[in-house]
Amino acid sequence: MMNFKGKKLAHKFAESPVLRLRLPAWRSRLMALLILGCFGVLLGRSFYLQILNTDFLQEKGDSRYRRDLEISASRGSVADRNGDVLAISTPMKSIWAIPADAKLTPQQTQQLAKLLEIDGKELARKLASDKSFVFLQRQIPPDVGEQVAALKLPGIGQNKEYRRFYPTGEMTAHIVGFTGVDDKGLEGVELAYQSQLLGHAGSRSVIKDRRGQIVEDVGSIKVPQDGKDIRLALDSKVQYLAYSQLKQAVADNEAKAGGAVVIDVKTGEILALANWPTYNPNNREHLSGAQLRNRAVTDTFEPGSTLKPFTIAQALESGKVRFDTIINCAPGHMTIGGATISDSHAHGALTVAQVIQKSSNVGAAKIAATLTPQQMWDMFDAVGFGQVSHLGFPGEVGGRLRPWKVWRPIEQATMSYGHGISVSLMQLARAYTVFAREGDLIPLSLTRSDALPLTGRPVFSQQTASEVRAMLEMAVQPGGTAPKAQIPGYRVAGKTGTAYKLENGQYAKKYVASFVGFAPASDPRLIVAIMIDEPGGAQHFGGDVAGPVFAGIMAGALRTLGIAPDVPVQVAQSPNAPVSKEKL
Amino acid sequence: MVRLNMFLLLAVVICALGVVTSQHKARKLFQALEFEQDRAKQLDVEFGQLQLELSTWATPPRIEKIARDKLKMRTPDAAKVISATASIPAGGLSQ
Numbered sequence: 001m002m003n004f005k006g007k008k009l010a011h012k013f014a015e016s017p018v019l020r021l022r023l024p025a026w027r028s029r030l031m032a033l034l035i036l037g038c039f040g041v042l043l044g045r046s047f048y049l050q051i052l053n054t055d056f057l058q059e060k061g062d063s064r065y066r067r068d069l070e071i072s073a074s075r076g077s078v079a080d081r082n083g084d085v086l087a088i089s090t091p092m093k094s095i096w097a098i099p100a101d102a103k104l105t106p107q108q109t110q111q112l113a114k115l116l117e118i119d120g121k122e123l124a125r126k127l128a129s130d131k132s133f134v135f136l137q138r139q140i141p142p143d144v145g146e147q148v149a150a151l152k153l154p155g156i157g158q159n160k161e162y163r164r165f166y167p168t169g170e171m172t173a174h175i176v177g178f179t180g181v182d183d184k185g186l187e188g189v190e191l192a193y194q195s196q197l198l199g200h201a202g203s204r205s206v207i208k209d210r211r212g213q214i215v216e217d218v219g220s221i222k223v224p225q226d227g228k229d230i231r232l233a234l235d236s237k238v239q240y241l242a243y244s245q246l247k248q249a250v251a252d253n254e255a256k257a258g259g260a261v262v263i264d265v266k267t268g269e270i271l272a273l274a275n276w277p278t279y280n281p282n283n284r285e286h287l288s289g290a291q292l293r294n295r296a297v298t299d300t301f302e303p304g305s306t307l308k309p310f311t312i313a314q315a316l317e318s319g320k321v322r323f324d325t326i327i328n329c330a331p332g333h334m335t336i337g338g339a340t341i342s343d344s345h346a347h348g349a350l351t352v353a354q355v356i357q358k359s360s361n362v363g364a365a366k367i368a369a370t371l372t373p374q375q376m377w378d379m380f381d382a383v384g385f386g387q388v389s390h391l392g393f394p395g396e397v398g399g400r401l402r403p404w405k406v407w408r409p410i411e412q413a414t415m416s417y418g419h420g421i422s423v424s425l426m427q428l429a430r431a432y433t434v435f436a437r438e439g440d441l442i443p444l445s446l447t448r449s450d451a452l453p454l455t456g457r458p459v460f461s462q463q464t465a466s467e468v469r470a471m472l473e474m475a476v477q478p479g480g481t482a483p484k485a486q487i488p489g490y491r492v493a494g495k496t497g498t499a500y501k502l503e504n505g506q507y508a509k510k511y512v513a514s515f516v517g518f519a520p521a522s523d524p525r526l527i528v529a530i531m532i533d534e535p536g537g538a539q540h541f542g543g544d545v546a547g548p549v550f551a552g553i554m555a556g557a558l559r560t561l562g563i564a565p566d567v568p569v570q571v572a573q574s575p576n577a578p579v580s581k582e583k584l
Numbered sequence: 585m586v587r588l589n590m591f592l593l594l595a596v597v598i599c600a601l602g603v604v605t606s607q608h609k610a611r612k613l614f615q616a617l618e619f620e621q622d623r624a625k626q627l628d629v630e631f632g633q634l635q636l637e638l639s640t641w642a643t644p645p646r647i648e649k650i651a652r653d654k655l656k657m658r659t660p661d662a663a664k665v666i667s668a669t670a671s672i673p674a675g676g677l678s679q
Binding site for chain 2: 074084085090091168216236237239488489
């Protein structure tokens with residue numbers, strides 16, 4: 001037993017004979033030092049990886065599973081006042097190829113060409129090019145994109161692109177405008193409201209698994225901001241009326257061009273703006289400058305007699321003449337400073353009201369002679385001539401209104417009937433708000449305004465405005481210059497204009513026929529302004545060329561907007577039946 | 585001591601499994617969310633396309649063509665229109 005115990009003790013580690021050897025102390029210290037050194041190396045290595053080289057390694061790691069995705073934002077849409085879409089973006093696919101990677105069999109090439117609707121040889125040529133990246137076809141429908149993806153061709157990829165559509169096409173081309181590449185507005189509202197319409201893409205970084213599925217979000221998400229939708233003041237039914245009537249009139253009169261503007265008298269909203277010629281914004285190949293011109297806003301013309309009411313109103317306002325003051329207009333022409341002005345039909349003695357009704361140049365010039373140049377200039381300035389109206393349209397112009405100090409006497413006379421001054425159709429339409437309202441001028445608005453009816457800046461007194469309204473009503477009645485502008489069921493007021501065109505400083509035998517008017521005259525709601533450039537047919541007078549267009553647009557617009565008639569209809573009163581053309 | 589250790593070990597294992605399952609569930613839910621968000625986006629795109637289609641069908645020229653040619657509609661003669669508002673200004677054509 002003892003023996004066994006002693007034997008066991010002999011095996012104790014502490015009694016191991018090896019321990020009895022006296023080893024030199026440096027060996028253990030060396031070992032400790034070596035191990036410490038190893039730890040030091042490990043520490044150094046981890047310092048190198050974690051601190052010094054961390055960015056590089058993190059990037060390498062991220063590139064294996066982390067992806068930055070762009071979240072696309074769409075451009076805002078443009079709609080009319082009732083919410084009908086005028087311009088909208090929808091995503092399309094663009095197919096691209098990396099020619100070096102795209103090794104397709106002839107059969108695959110054929111298949112792809114058929115899907116993309118391009119020539120097989122053309123496609124083969126593109127795929128054989130030595131560029132590093134080529135677009136094969138841009139903006140194809142998403143479902144075709146899916147079919148292409150289903151072919152799983154090497155080196156062929158696709159990305160999302162937005163394409164802008166204009167369902168109303170050429171009808172609203174000038175007011176809506178269009179965008180170029182990269183969603184950049186180039187014309188019209190697309191340009192004017194570019195900053196609001198534009199969307200801002202967001203981004204997020206995610207971790208993807210082996211199958212390409214997103215596993216989780218990492219980091220913060222940048223939320224995409226879609227562009228703001230714009231609600232215009234435009235009424236597409238009224239716009240269509242204006243567009244179709246104008247188009248018809250330009251064709252009937254063999255004219256060069258034309259413009260039409262419809263304004264809401266109460267709010268200053270632009271309900272329609274049409275120009276001819278126009279273009280299709282969805283297909284802008286072979287565009288000419290003439291088609292692009294937004295004439296109603298960017299072109300100025302000498303308006304002619306449509307300016308007479310302003311001269312007369314100023315004379316009434318300053319008390320120089322009264323409604324029924326007699327002006328002697330015989331013998332139909334007069335000479336001022338060596339220049340002669342004349343009437344197209346000679347008149348005898350006319351009242352001030354008849355000067356408007358018959359549109360006498362001599363009468364207007366004589367009335368203007370009672371005013372000082374400064375009075376006239378102040379009035380023209382007050383109704384907005386010679387100033388840019390700041391609607392936001394590209395290329396808006398202010399027209400020409402020379403400072404009164406340099407006026408010659410003949411200029412004051414010609415300006416009284418609208419020559420020697422130039423305005424845009426939009427300015428002219430706006431200026432007529434002073435007569436359609438109670439003598440105040442309101443700013444125009446391209447976008448729908450839900451605010452209460454405006455009060456504008458007073459230019460004339462209520463008395464003057466209502467007297468001029470009565471005169472303008474006479475111009476449309478039998479004995480006036482524009483009986484063709486009558487509308488059965490409504491009282492209409494308006495003024496014709498037939499102006500010679502200036503060419504190289506000389507008045508050519510070319511005309512601009514215009515008509516500006518409003519209805520119902522008892523409580524005006526709409527102003528319609530028409531301009532027909534160079535009517536080449538049998539007729540060139542404003543009353544014959546522009547008058548019927550006015551009646552057509554106004555009659556349709558009044559009915560469309562549900563404005564009650566203000567006069568009982570007499571059956572005999574529709575000789576030229578302006579209601580025949582339109583139906584809406 | 586041994587018992588406590590065993591208990592703690594068990595607790596650790598249970599917690600670890602819990603973490604794994606909840607992580608797995610979270611990913612499943614996340615994928616479902618992704619899927620639904622994609623669908624929402626697609627529906628949004630489709631809505632835009634339908635809006636476009638709607639306004640293409642509803643252009644005034646087309647409506648007029650159908651109204652005139654197919655339905656044989658026409659504008660009523662002004663004399664046949666009766667206004668529902670009774671008040672017509674007594675003045676009428678003042679001049």
